Amino acid sequence: MAILANEIDIDLVDRIIDRSGSDPEALIGILQDIQTEWHYLPLPALSHIADRLGIPYNRVWAVVTFYEAFTLEPLGKYHIQICTGTACHVRGVAEIVRALEDELMIETGHTTPDGEFSLECAHCLGACSMGPVIAVGDEFFGHLTRSKALEIIEELRKRSGVDLK
Ligand code: FES
Known part of the structure; x- marks a missing residue:
C-alpha cells in the first residue's frame, strides 16, 4: 500500500x-x-x-x-453542528455559537488544534421544537442555554479523557 x-x-x-x-x-x-x-x-x-x-x-x-461543501481541514473527533435555522435563530442560537467558539477558542468552520472538536453552522437539523439545537455526530442536544452548551463540551472532554481546564 x-x-x-x-x-x-x-x-x-x-x-x-x-x-x-x-x-x-x-x-x-x-x-x-x-x-x-x-x-x-x-x-x-x-x-x-x-x-x-x-x-x-x-x-x-x-x-x-x-464550493462551500468542500473542506480542507480535518473535522474534529467531535464534530459539532450548530443549527442556525429560523426556529433556532429565534430562540437565541447566536449566544450558543458565541459560547462554543469562546470555550473551544475557534471560529465556526474550524477544528481545535488538538483535533478534538470542530464547529460548523448547519441548516435546520429537523428538531425545531427543541431549539436551539446542536448535533454531535448522531447525538442531538436541544433546549440549549449557554451553560448547557458548556456542560456538553465538558462531558465530551471527559469522554475523551482530555484534561479539563
Ligand atoms: S431550525 Fe433548528 S432544528 Fe429546525
Missing part, C-alpha cells in the same frame, strides 16, 4: 479515480468521494488527482475553494 506524506492511502485515491474514470469532467464527483472517505480533502490527494486527470493543480484548487 503506497502512503503519501501525510498518511493518505494513494491506492485508495487511485481506486476512487478509477471508479469515476479519469475524465476531467469527473473532478467534482471524485472530490466528493475523497471527502466522503476522509471527511476532508487532504492536499496530497488534490495534487494526485490533478496528475491523474491531466489538469492543472490550479483548476482543482479553484473547484475546491469555490
